[in-house]
Amino acid sequence: MLGATGMAKRRHREPVDVQERARPTPERLRHASGDWDRGDTGQITLRDAPLERAWGRGVITAEQYAAGMKFRHHWWHAGLGEAIGSVDLNRILASDVTSFSGMAKTEAQVFHRQQYRAAVKATGTIGAKVLDAIICQEAPLEQVGYALGWGSMPQAISAAAERLKVALDRLNDLWR
Numbered sequence: 001m002l003g004a005t006g007m008a009k010r011r012h013r014e015p016v017d018v019q020e021r022a023r024p025t026p027e028r029l030r031h032a033s034g035d036w037d038r039g040d041t042g043q044i045t046l047r048d049a050p051l052e053r054a055w056g057r058g059v060i061t062a063e064q065y066a067a068g069m070k071f072r073h074h075w076w077h078a079g080l081g082e083a084i085g086s087v088d089l090n091r092i093l094a095s096d097v098t099s100f101s102g103m104a105k106t107e108a109q110v111f112h113r114q115q116y117r118a119a120v121k122a123t124g125t126i127g128a129k130v131l132d133a134i135i136c137q138e139a140p141l142e143q144v145g146y147a148l149g150w151g152s153m154p155q156a157i158s159a160a161a162e163r164l165k166v167a168l169d170r171l172n173d174l175w176r
Contacts, residue, residue, distance in 0.1 A: 049138050050134045050135075050138055050139065050140055050141055051065065051068045051069070051072075051134060051135050052065075054134075054141070054161065054164065059161050059164075059165075060161075060164065060165055060168060063172055064165060064168035064169065064172065065168075067168045067169075067171035067172045067175065068131070068135050068164075068168055068171070070171070070175060071116075071119055071131055071135055071136075071171055072135045072136060073112075074112045074113075074115040074116040074119065075112075075116055075132075075135075075136050076136075077108065077109065077112040078104070078109055078112035078113040078115075078116045079104065079105065079109050079112075079113075080113075080116065080136075081136070118174065119131075119171055119174060122170050122171065122173070122174040123167040123170045123171065124167075124170075126148075126163065127163065127166060127167035127170060128167070130144055130148075130160065130163045130164055130167055131164070131167050131168075131171075133147070134160070134164055141156070141157045141160040141161055141164070142156050142157050142160070143156075144156075144160040144163075144164075145157055145158070145159045145160035148160060148163065
């Protein structure tokens with residue numbers, strides 16, 4: 001709508017409280033499909049990562065869940081996760097030899113990489129791939145089961161869950 005001066009009229013919006021803006025949208029809660037908790041303060045915590053869903057639905061035990069969280073902790077603090085950054089348009093597009101990509105930057109990263117490698121060795125090739133996909137990459141159990149070679153959805157979910165449980169039990173044995 002144009003006013004008498006030819007400029008569009010702006011609608012004034014009331015300021016929204018920061019706490020209200022930080023709440024998940026109804027669509028996001030629907031996507032979580034009931035896998036969320038409301039704390040004592042009213043804060044909502046979404047629990048829709050595959051590992052948390054498996055624990056919440058009784059597929060894995062609390063000990064297995066703790067081992068999975070420890071695996072993710074070592075993976076993340078080892079610097080193996082995707083880097084979150086932005087594009088620097090002033091930077092020359094060439095390989096950056098000063099970043100030492102792939103090498104640990106601190107002694108803490110070295111420690112976490114050693115723990116992560118020990119976990120990968122203890123769980124075996126397939127177990128490590130399943131753990132990485134479900135825990136670190138947050139791929140659904142169904143997708144991991146299909147990657148393992150199962151053709152139907154129930155078989156794929158069941159196979160991925162069983163592989164996940166075996167790998168988490170091996171992690172529990174390693175970290176006791």
